[in-house]
Amino acid sequence: MTPKRPLIEAVGLSISFGPLHARNRVVDDVSFRIDKGEAYGLIGESGCGKSTILRALSGLNSDYEGALTLNNQELPKKRGKEFFRRAQMVFQDPYGSLHPRKIVEKVLTEPLAIHGIDRASERVAETLDAVGLGPSFRYRYPHELSGGQRQRVAIARALITEPEILLLDEPTSALDVSVQAEILNLLKRLRVERNLTYLMVSHDLAVIAHICERAGMMYKGRIIEELTSQQIRQSQAKEDYTRDFLTASVEAVARRDEVVG
Numbered sequence: 001m002t003p004k005r006p007l008i009e010a011v012g013l014s015i016s017f018g019p020l021h022a023r024n025r026v027v028d029d030v031s032f033r034i035d036k037g038e039a040y041g042l043i044g045e046s047g048c049g050k051s052t053i054l055r056a057l058s059g060l061n062s063d064y065e066g067a068l069t070l071n072n073q074e075l076p077k078k079r080g081k082e083f084f085r086r087a088q089m090v091f092q093d094p095y096g097s098l099h100p101r102k103i104v105e106k107v108l109t110e111p112l113a114i115h116g117i118d119r120a121s122e123r124v125a126e127t128l129d130a131v132g133l134g135p136s137f138r139y140r141y142p143h144e145l146s147g148g149q150r151q152r153v154a155i156a157r158a159l160i161t162e163p164e165i166l167l168l169d170e171p172t173s174a175l176d177v178s179v180q181a182e183i184l185n186l187l188k189r190l191r192v193e194r195n196l197t198y199l200m201v202s203h204d205l206a207v208i209a210h211i212c213e214r215a216g217m218m219y220k221g222r223i224i225e226e227l228t229s230q231q232i233r234q235s236q237a238k239e240d241y242t243r244d245f246l247t248a249s250v251e252a253v254a255r256r257d258e259v260v261g
């Protein structure tokens, strides 16, 4: 067995917003490591800083303190092009993240053109197939797709450059519950098939427990404890806050299961 090694590490990550006299520190000294092939989650209520961490890691926001590393090397604040090929982001809202006037083919060939990757037509067909969409989807506009199909296209767009890392920001939160499960199962299968590493952010504990081996529980910009998916399922938390969050989530899942039947 090959020994585990960290692919991604955050060390003392802090992020603040606002003018100097009224700085608001929304991510406060956060550290975590994600091994190659692992799925790591960040859980916590809305506003606790999850998306802000993802945006810093993805290179969308370079205004942070502390270090973010890839393969034990500190990432430069201004990421190189190769980083954007290797680490791709999937957003919560499949409606907002796809351009309304671009057909799927264009959505998928643009990243290939940017990164100078060949065999565009074959790759589009392969990647659509990998996310469970047939070849006819190439010529559809986003408004001709369901929410779940849109999110499949967004996942295909992320996969087409053959990245190692997916940064997933609440990728199923905007979807109907029945569709959520399909997308989660797709993400689970793709990770194994493509040897991917995930950092997934969600306020939904069931989603994190389904996908991730480990997760950091966030509260007001800090990771207050880390849990394995087994500890999540068995409600084994050290911190009172985490225990309350787990209890509330289990109740929410039960209510949702009643609705779905």
Ligand SMILES: Nc1ncnc2c1ncn2[C@@H]1O[C@H](COP(=O)(O)OP(=O)(O)O)[C@@H](O)[C@H]1O
Pocket: 017, 018, 026, 044, 045, 046, 047, 048, 049, 050, 051, 052, 053
């Ligand atoms: N660009 C920004 N400017 C000012 N405040 C921001 C900005 N982005 C996020 N925030 C604030 O940072 C906090 C954390 O936001 P966010 O990371 O989006 O939370 P989460 O994803 O956990 O719901 C919130 O209070 C939010 O209002």
Ligand SMILES: [Mg+2]
Pocket: 050, 051, 052
């Ligand atoms: Mg968010």
